[in-house]
Amino acid sequence: MNILENFLEGLRSIQSNMLRTVLTALIIAIGITSLVGILTAIDGIKSSVESSFADLGANTFDVSNYSSNNRRSGGRKMKKYEDIDYREASLFSAKFKEDFGGKVSLSSGIGGAIQVKYLSEKTNPNVSINGVDEDFLSIKGYFIDKGRNFSKNDLENSLNVAIVGQEVIRTLFPREDPMNKIISFMGGQFKIIGVLQKKGSLGGGTGADRLILVPLETGRALAANRALTFQITASAPDVEDSEYIIEEARGLMRRIRGDELGKPDSFEIERADALSKDFVDIIGYLRIGGFGIGIITLLGASIALMNIMMVSVTERTREIGIRKSLGATPRVIRFQFLMEAIVICIMGGIAGLLLGIMIGNIISNTISTDSVFIVPWFWMFMGIIVCIFVGVISGIYPAIKASRLDPIEALRYE
Template structure:
C-alpha cells in the first residue's frame, strides 16, 4: 500500500461516511470561522481607523505647551524648570509664519460646562465651547451637516458667530426648523448660528462631540480675561514624506517666536498625530492576540471532537484494518491512512470555515463602520496551516491505536 493508495482510501472513506464527515467538518468549520472571523473583523476595523486618521492627516503634527498645560515640568520628583504657556499671540504668529510651508490651525477650549439658551429652551451646563479658525474643520476632518464654515473676516475680527453640534440643534430647535442665522446665547453673549456639525457620536455615554460649539478663535481669546486659556496648534506638512523636515522648520519658527536661546531646550512640544494611530495599532494587536486565543480554544474543542470521531472510526473498521495487515500493510501505512483521513476532513471543514469567517468578519466590520471588503490572506494561510496541524494532532492517537492492532484479533472482531 503506497501513499497514493492511502490518499485514495481516505477520500473514499470520507465519501462513504458522508454524514459523519459533514458533521465532523462542521465542527472544524465553526472553529476556523470563529478564528478567521474575529481576526478579519479586527483587521477591518483597524483599516477603518487607519482611513479615519488618513482623513485627519498622518502628515499633521501638534504644537502644545511643555508638559501639556505649561507651568513646571517635574521629573523624578524634582521640579526642573518653569515653561510659560503658549499665548494666543504666539500661536497666531506661528500660523502666519508657517503659512509659507503649509497650513495650520489655532484652537482652544473655552469651557466644558456652558449652558446654552434659545428663548425658553436651554441645555444642561455640559456644553463644550471651543475656539477655532477657518482651517480647523478641514484639518481636524470635521464635516458640516448644514450651513458654512467661518470666513477669514469672521476669524480676523472675532465676530459673534457659532457652529453648533448636532445634539444642540435637536435640543434647541424644533423638528424641521432651520437653525441657520438663528440667535443662541451662552456665556452671557448672543451668537448667530452659521453651521451645524455632522453627527460624530462618542464612546458610551460621552457624546461631547455633538454637544460642542465652535466660535472664532479671536472671539474666544477675548473671553480669556485671566490669561489662563490653553492654545494649541495643529500644522499640516505639504507632503507626508516631508513631515520630519517641515516639523524641524516648525520648531525653528516656534523657537524664534518663543525667543528660546541657542543652548536652551524647546519651551514647547511637537507631536505627530500619527503617534495616536500607532497607539491604536498597538491596541488592535492586543485585540488580535485575544481573538486568536479565543479561536484557538474553539479549535481545541473541535480537535477533541475530531479525535473522538476518528477513534470511533478505528473501532468500526477493526476488521478492515486486520484484513489490510494480513495482506501486508505495515503499521506506518495504517497510520498514514488514518492521519490522511483526519487531515482531509480538517481541510474540507477549514475551507468552508475560512469562507464563512471572511463573510462574518466583513459583516461585523461593515456594521461597525462602512468600509470595503477585506480578504485576510495571512489569516487564511495561517488557518490552513492550523487545519493541517489539528488533523495531525487529532488523528495521531487513533492512527497509532489502529497501527498497533493485532491482525488475528482484528479479524475476530465483531
C-alpha cells in the same frame, strides 16, 4: 483506494456519527471564530484609522503644551511649563506665515462638558466647544456637510455663529433642518451656519461628532476671565521640506517662549502622520496578540479532536479488522482516518470563518462607527490552511494507531 474514494469513505463515516461530528466540528469552529473574528475586527479598526488620518497630510504638525506637566520621572516631579497663550500663538502664526508661507490654524478648547439647548430639546452635558479660525477645518481634515465655514466677517466681528457636529444635530434636530436655527450654551445664543460631516470615534478622539465650533474671538469672550491654552496646527508648503520646516518652527517657538539654549522645549511638536503610525504600530501588536489567542484556542480544539478520533478508532476496531482482512493496507487505513480528521476540521473551519467575519465586523463597527465591512481574504485562506494543519496534527496519531491494529485481534474485538 485513491484519494477520492478515501474522501467519500470519510464522509460516509462522518454521516454515520453525525452528532459526534457536529460537536467536533463545533470545537474547531469556535477556535477559527476566535482567530478570524479577532483579526477581522483589528483589520476593520485599522481601516477606520487609516481613513480618519487620510485627510491629514504628512506636512501637517501640531504645536501644543508639553504633555508631561504632571508626570514623575525617577521619583522627581518633572518641570511644569506655562501653557501656550494667545499672544504666543498669534505671534507664531504671523511669523510662520511671513517666513515660510505655510498655513497656520489657531484653536482653543472653551468647554469640554457643556449642555446645548434648542427650545425644549437638550443634549447631555458632554459637548465640546472649541474656538477656531477659518483655516481649522481644512488643516484638521474636517468637512462641511451643510452650510458654510466661518468668514472673515464672523471672525473679525466675533459673531455668535456656530458649526455643529453630527451627534449634536441628531439630538437637537431629529426631524427638522438645523440651518440658521438658534441654539444656546454657556450663557449665549448662537446661529447655526454649518454642519460638519461625520468624523467617527477614531477621527478626532472620543466625541469627535459631539463638537461645536465658534469663531476664535467669540470663544475667548465666552471664557471671560478664564485663562485659555491654545493649540497651533501648521503645514509646510511642500512635503519634501516638512522636516526642515518643523525644525525651523521649533526654533521659532523656542524664541517666542524664551526657552534657554541647551534646555528642553517647553512645548511639544507632533506630526499628524506620527499619530497614525502609532496607531498602526499598536494595531500590529494587537494582531500578534489576537493571532496568539486564536492559535491557543485551536490548540485546545486539536487536543479535543484527537481525543474524539481515538475514541472513533476504538469504536471501529472490528470495522478496521474486516477491511484489513479484505486487503486494505495500513497506508489506506491511515489515510482514511487522516482524511476524516481533515474533513471534520474543514467543515468546522468554514462555519468558523463565517461566524468570525460577522463577529469581527460587529466588534469593529461597535468600536468605530465609521468602519467599513471587511472580508479578510488573507485570514480566510490562512484559516483553511490552519484547519488542514490541525486536522493532520490531530488525526495523525489515531490514524497510525488504527493502521497498526492486528486484523485477527481486531476481528475478535467486541
